[in-house]
Each structure stands twice: as structure tokens, then as C-alpha cells.
Amino acid sequence: MAIRCNSCQNVCLPHHVGTCKKCYDGVREAKEELMEEINVLKAKVDFLRLSSSLDHGSSSKSFTDVVLIAYSEDGVASPPITAHKAILVSRSRVFTAMLENETEESRSGIVRISDVSYDALRTFVSFLYTTEVCLDEQMASQLLVVSDKFEVTHLNDRCEKYLVTKLTPENSLMAYVFAQQYNAKHLSNAALTHILDNMDKISKTEEYMELKKRDPHLVVDMYEAYTIKKLDINRFVIMKHVKLFNSFVMLL
Amino acid sequence: MAIRCNSCQNVCLPHHVGTCKKCYDGVREAKEELMEEINVLKAKVDFLRLSSSLDHGSSSKSFTDVVLIAYSEDGVASPPITAHKAILVSRSRVFTAMLENETEESRSGIVRISDVSYDALRTFVSFLYTTEVCLDEQMASQLLVVSDKFEVTHLNDRCEKYLVTKLTPENSLMAYVFAQQYNAKHLSNAALTHILDNMDKISKTEEYMELKKRDPHLVVDMYEAYTIKKLDINRFVIMKHVKLFNSFVMLL
Missing domain, CATH: 3.30.710.10 (Potassium Channel Kv1.1; Chain A)
Structure with missing residues (x-):
């Protein structure tokens, strides 16, 4: 007898089965409860705004x-x-x-x-x-500065998250400098990841040369973070090989 | 080969199968998105409060x-x-x-x-x-009055919903009178359902006698609503029998 999915009605092969009826109904009910909670919260936001x-x-x-x-x-x-x-x-x-x-x-x-x-x-x-708030890159940068000044964390977080989504290898160096200046750790880390992946190109740009002159301490900080991250990656790779080697020795 | 539920790991009999893996994963992801939306809304409420x-x-x-x-x-x-x-x-x-x-x-x-x-x-x-707001019956009644006066619908709805959960056959008549006075339709309808189910008992209480003297129009309204509801129920029962009879005739 063919077993059919309660939701899409397709035939379930053994390795296609998701849940039993009870669990499925449980998840569906939980989803309805969450929707209800969302409606209550939306009404609160509308009232409080x-x-x-x-x-x-x-x-x-x-x-x-x-x-x-x-x-x-x-x-x-x-x-x-x-x-x-x-x-x-x-x-x-x-x-x-x-x-x-x-x-x-x-x-x-x-x-x-x-x-x-x-x-x-x-x-x-x-x-x-x-x-x-309706953000673009310029507005998000400006609002990050003013929300940092007035300690409005809720807006600060929103701007930081937005700017992270706009990171590219090209703007990562300036974003890193900006993030360091306004204590935006999340943006700083994300920018650093972009920089690490493109260090060879970035270290040849005019922006980098300019920064090295203007703020050598910041460039040192960046290299230190770079080195630590590289070391961590190397350590991870070595540990992986050691584990593999040990497993191999155990087999002998 | 036994088919196991992805969630509780019990063996699924054919009539116990809920969903296929794809639908289950879909529902689970949707649930996670809703949880994320709830967190965003909660942060907004905290900020706006x-x-x-x-x-x-x-x-x-x-x-x-x-x-x-x-x-x-x-x-x-x-x-x-x-x-x-x-x-x-x-x-x-x-x-x-x-x-x-x-x-x-x-x-x-x-x-x-x-x-x-x-x-x-x-x-x-x-x-x-x-x-x-922290409600009990007395507070909900008082807040319903004041929120009706100042047209604060969000609070009015909250009080009305709370009072509906507290309805009993014993307090339904007074709740109906109260709801009529403050235009609380949801409470009025819910109270009326309790009254209709217990009309024989309620029409013998002192509260009913008192209300008949003080506000006969309201009692008439109540009876009219009662009659319409009874008629609706009778019409529903008759329609059901007519349909059954027609099906029977078709079979002959």
C-alpha cells in the first residue's frame, strides 16, 4: 500500500518520510500559535508606535x-x-x-x-x-554614527546588520576603518573576513597605501587580527590531520 | 524495512505517516522564520514601550x-x-x-x-x-468602561476577550446587560450563547426578575435574539433532513 504525505499527497518512499502524523500535527499547531503570537505583537507595535x-x-x-x-x-x-x-x-x-x-x-x-x-x-x-527606517548605505552609515553617539542600540544594530549585507572585497577596507572608529564589532569582523580573503589585492590599493600613512596603528591591528585568524585556521587544519593520523595508527 | 519518524524516531505505520521529508523540512524552516520574526517584533515592542x-x-x-x-x-x-x-x-x-x-x-x-x-x-x-496590563474580572470591567469612553480599541478588545473567558451560566445575564451598555458585541454574543443554553434556569433568577422590571426593552432584545437563534437552529435541522430525504429519493 502506498504511503502518502499528508501535505503534498506524494507517495512517500521510506527514505522520504519526514514525520509521523502526531509530530506533524504538533508542528502545524505550533506554527499556528506562533502566527497568533505574531499578530498580538504586531498589534502592540501598532499601538505603541x-x-x-x-x-x-x-x-x-x-x-x-x-x-x-x-x-x-x-x-x-x-x-x-x-x-x-x-x-x-x-x-x-x-x-x-x-x-x-x-x-x-x-x-x-x-x-x-x-x-x-x-x-x-x-x-x-x-x-x-x-x-x-528606510536604509541605503549612506543613510545606514550616518545613522550608525548618530545612534552610537546617543547609545540607541536598537538602531545601531539595524544599521550594522544592513552594512554587513553590503560588504564587498572592494569596500571592505573602508568599512573596517569605519567600524573600528564607531565600535561596530559585528561589521568589523565581517569586513575583516573579506579583507583576509583578498589581502593580496587589497594591500596593493591606493586606499591601503593612504591608510598606512594616516593610521599605521590600525593597519597593525588589522595584520594582528589577520595573523591570529591565519594561525587559527592552520591550527584547525593541523588538528584535523593529527586526528586522521591517530585514527590511522589505531587501525594498524 | 521499518520507516521511522524524523522527529520522535518511532516506527511509522502507513496510517501514521504525516509528511514527506521535504514538507517537514519546509514546515520546520517556516517555524524558524516565524521565531525570528517574533524576536524582531519583541525587540520593537521593548524599544517602543x-x-x-x-x-x-x-x-x-x-x-x-x-x-x-x-x-x-x-x-x-x-x-x-x-x-x-x-x-x-x-x-x-x-x-x-x-x-x-x-x-x-x-x-x-x-x-x-x-x-x-x-x-x-x-x-x-x-x-x-x-x-x-494585569487583569482580574473587576479590573477588566472597569477598564472596558474607560477604554470605551476614550476609544482605546486595543485595550477594549483585550478586556472583552478576558471577560469572555470568565463567562459562566451564573454571570451571563449580568455580563449581557453590561456588554449591551458598553457596546461590547463579542462579549454580548458570548453571554447570549450561555443564556440561551440555560434560559429555563436564568428566567427564574432574581436578577432576571429585577432586570424585567428595570429594563424591559433589554429583556425583549434578548428574547428576540433568542428566537432568531432558535429559528436558525431549527432551519439548519430542517435543511439537513430535507437533504437526507432528497438523497434517499435519488437512491430509489
Whole structure:
């Protein structure tokens, strides 16, 4: 008698059998429970998500009590971005220290942030209200910097994960330098893997020559990591051979 | 050769087989993806959840700009509960209308709420910040009333679902009356099912006699719903018999 799969109805050969009926029904029920949990969590997220103060523009009706201003590298101030102290404080310990103590920012209600673009600051503030963000490489890099500054781990992780997906042998050296500067360990490790696999090419690029001049310590760090990793690989290969050799000796 | 389940390792008899390997692996992978989605959503909820203004007590550091006061049935005012207009407005259209227009509440920054206990109002405000709530029957009833008043559907649904799980033949009549008063359709229907199944007993209780005197229209509504449901059941039974009869005639 042919045994058929409950799901696709194809005939099951002995080596094709997956589960018994009980286990299959168990997994299916578990899946339904997970879907239910997802719906509950989605409803919570929808409820908790705040309409950003940006949606209200400068209307007094949004009850904002603080203003953020972005300063570009050449010291030009952006238009002000309104926000609520209570929201900023709840999302970042840095904002808490800044706004709950006797500081220039708490007195004036103005937070000045340097080396960030207006767009990036707007996106940052919007994220604090909604957890929503639309990333490209440039935005992810800028937001990684600002979320590192304000210790917003949730956004920092998101940007780091995004940048890891965009790594190539060509951009790995600059990504490594960037990651080292902003303490992004996950990105740093992933970039290093790309560098190790392409060391011969990378060490001949202009970017590498430039870096060696500007920051030789960083290049040394990179070589040290490279050496440790190479050593680990060699050790792994040697251990594998030793094990094989031992097994062979046992057989004799 | 014995066929074994991939999951529990028991021997599969033909009628015990659940899925083929491919379908099983598919379901398992789908389950892992759902678990991953749950983790992402949980992180979002954690990020978006605000520490309630209640946690700060009356400290000026929490940047609150509105006060809520509960008034009991006999007009006694509760201690004030501090909150943020921006949060209340983002959670409820009623608060929006109240605080964004030229009203007594927006001018004074005081919202007076009648017929609610201090505890229920505190729990309500805390929910608006966190989506967290610990329910018992009394709290669920009170929160259903206040969330109906302020049109906070997310909390209203939660209370209604909780109260449905607590229905018994004994409390179904009062639950029905309560549900009708606060437009809780799901609770009203569930209570009606209990009532219909126990109409003979319920129509002899003191609560029923009392309700008949106080609100005869509601009792009429209940009987009408009862009659429609009974008719539906009878129609279903008749249709079933007609179908059976037709099948029988076809066979002759």
C-alpha cells in the first residue's frame, strides 16, 4: 500500500518520510500559535508606535518641548527639528543625562548635534518615535554614527546588520576603518573576513597605501587580527590531520 | 524495512505517516522564520514601550504636562495622575479632541474622569505607555468602561476577550446587560450563547426578575435574539433532513 504525505499527497518512499502524523500535527499547531503570537505583537507595535513630531511640522498642537539642530562639518545649522523630551529620554541614556540635568540643552531646550546631515537627523528622530527606517548605505552609515553617539542600540544594530549585507572585497577596507572608529564589532569582523580573503589585492590599493600613512596603528591591528585568524585556521587544519593520523595508527 | 519518524524516531505505520521529508523540512524552516520574526517584533515592542509617567511619581524630570483625576460615583476626587499630552493624544481620538482644541481640559491641563476608580485610571494610563496590563474580572470591567469612553480599541478588545473567558451560566445575564451598555458585541454574543443554553434556569433568577422590571426593552432584545437563534437552529435541522430525504429519493 502506498504511503502518502499528508501535505503534498506524494507517495512517500521510506527514505522520504519526514514525520509521523502526531509530530506533524504538533508542528502545524505550533506554527499556528506562533502566527497568533505574531499578530498580538504586531498589534502592540501598532499601538505603541507614535506619530512622529515631524508629522505635525511646527504646529503648537504637537506639544513638543525640545528642538534638535544638525550642524554640518562646515558649521552650517539645519532647520530645527521639534521633538518631545519625554520620548528622547525614554529612548537614550545620553538624552536622559542631557535633558534631566542642569545643562545648556535642558535650559535652552535646544540640542545641537555636529557632523550629521539634516536628513539623517530627521530619520533618526523619526526612528525614535516609530522604529521604522528606510536604509541605503549612506543613510545606514550616518545613522550608525548618530545612534552610537546617543547609545540607541536598537538602531545601531539595524544599521550594522544592513552594512554587513553590503560588504564587498572592494569596500571592505573602508568599512573596517569605519567600524573600528564607531565600535561596530559585528561589521568589523565581517569586513575583516573579506579583507583576509583578498589581502593580496587589497594591500596593493591606493586606499591601503593612504591608510598606512594616516593610521599605521590600525593597519597593525588589522595584520594582528589577520595573523591570529591565519594561525587559527592552520591550527584547525593541523588538528584535523593529527586526528586522521591517530585514527590511522589505531587501525594498524 | 521499518520507516521511522524524523522527529520522535518511532516506527511509522502507513496510517501514521504525516509528511514527506521535504514538507517537514519546509514546515520546520517556516517555524524558524516565524521565531525570528517574533524576536524582531519583541525587540520593537521593548524599544517602543515607554516608562510610564507613573514611574517618575510627581518628579518634574518626567516632563509631564497634563494631570488626570478620577472621580468616584459619590464625587470624591482621587490623587492626580501625571501624564504627557503627546502620549494621550497619540493613543486616543477622544484625548486628541479634548487636548488639541480650546477646551477646559486643554486650558487647565486637568482631565477629570467620572465613575472610575483611582486604581483603574492608573492602570489605564500605564497601559497607554506600555500595552501591559494585569487583569482580574473587576479590573477588566472597569477598564472596558474607560477604554470605551476614550476609544482605546486595543485595550477594549483585550478586556472583552478576558471577560469572555470568565463567562459562566451564573454571570451571563449580568455580563449581557453590561456588554449591551458598553457596546461590547463579542462579549454580548458570548453571554447570549450561555443564556440561551440555560434560559429555563436564568428566567427564574432574581436578577432576571429585577432586570424585567428595570429594563424591559433589554429583556425583549434578548428574547428576540433568542428566537432568531432558535429559528436558525431549527432551519439548519430542517435543511439537513430535507437533504437526507432528497438523497434517499435519488437512491430509489
